[in-house]
Amino acid sequence: DAKTTQPNSMESNEEEPVHLPCNHSTISGTDYIHWYRQLPSQGPEYVIHGLTSNVNNRMASLAIAEDRKSSTLILHRATLRDAAVYYCILRDVAGGTSYGKLTFGQGTILTVHP
Amino acid sequence: DTGVSQDPRHKITKRGQNVTFRCDPISEHNRLYWYRQTLGQGPEFLTYFQNEAQLEKSRLLSDRFSAERPKGSFSTLEIQRTEQGDSAMYLCASSFQGLENTDTQYFGPGTRLTVL
Numbered sequence: 580d581a582k583t584t585q586p587n588s589m590e591s592n593e594e595e596p597v598h599l600p601c602n603h604s605t606i607s608g609t610d611y612i613h614w615y616r617q618l619p620s621q622g623p624e625y626v627i628h629g630l631t632s633n634v635n636n637r638m639a640s641l642a643i644a645e646d647r648k649s650s651t652l653i654l655h656r657a658t659l660r661d662a663a664v665y666y667c668i669l670r671d672v673a674g675g676t677s678y679g680k681l682t683f684g685q686g687t688i689l690t691v692h693p
Numbered sequence: 694d695t696g697v698s699q700d701p702r703h704k705i706t707k708r709g710q711n712v713t714f715r716c717d718p719i720s721e722h723n724r725l726y727w728y729r730q731t732l733g734q735g736p737e738f739l740t741y742f743q744n745e746a747q748l749e750k751s752r753l754l755s756d757r758f759s760a761e762r763p764k765g766s767f768s769t770l771e772i773q774r775t776e777q778g779d780s781a782m783y784l785c786a787s788s789f790q791g792l793e794n795t796d797t798q799y800f801g802p803g804t805r806l807t808v809l
């Protein structure tokens with residue numbers, strides 16, 4: 580399975596932007612980049628996903644490098660409720676071994692200071 | 694609330710006992726997943742169903758684990774002869790898999806199992 584590398588932890592101040600990096604140097608052409616987050620004592624929740632182009636939704640933006648070997652999840656104005664573990668996950672839509680299941684790594688623990 | 698629900702939320706059992714967990718997915722979702730999460734780790738995939746068919750099982754799913762999804766609706770995960778190493782949070786997720794292979798998975802709150 581294609582793997583991702585994320586920093587163990589990051590910190591931010593409330594109402595400031597947060598850029599969460601993810602490296603995936605072995606990404607294949609059919610791998611989608613997905614981000615999920617897990618708030619304390621809750622199940623993971625979907626944040627955003629993309630293939631090649633940058634994506635925006637109401638929760639966040641996803642910036643994908645031109646060579647697709649890295650991506651950045653952007654929270655435009657962090658709130659205390661954004662404190663969570665953020666997971667960057669590759670999913671192969673061509674029926675590869677990662678198809679269907681989500682393969683979570685350790686993720687990045689985001690701390691937001693008031 | 695029409696999200697994924699799991700029952701029970703907490704289960705404490707003694708080593709050697711059998712336990713069963715239930716997951717009710719979001720209506721109309723044809724896929725249902727089970728994951729296990731231990732403290733400080735990301736969730737690990739166990740198995741998933743498309744409708745009532747079990748399409749993939751992880752090697753983590755030993756013979757003591759069995760999952761079913763009769764009629765393609767709710768699912769149960771049974772652990773027989775529990776061991777202390779089975780203590781974890783068991784998460785269920787559901788999704789609708791259409792023509793595009795990028796289904797979004799919606800997770801339930803989990804069942805926390807403690808084996809004494």
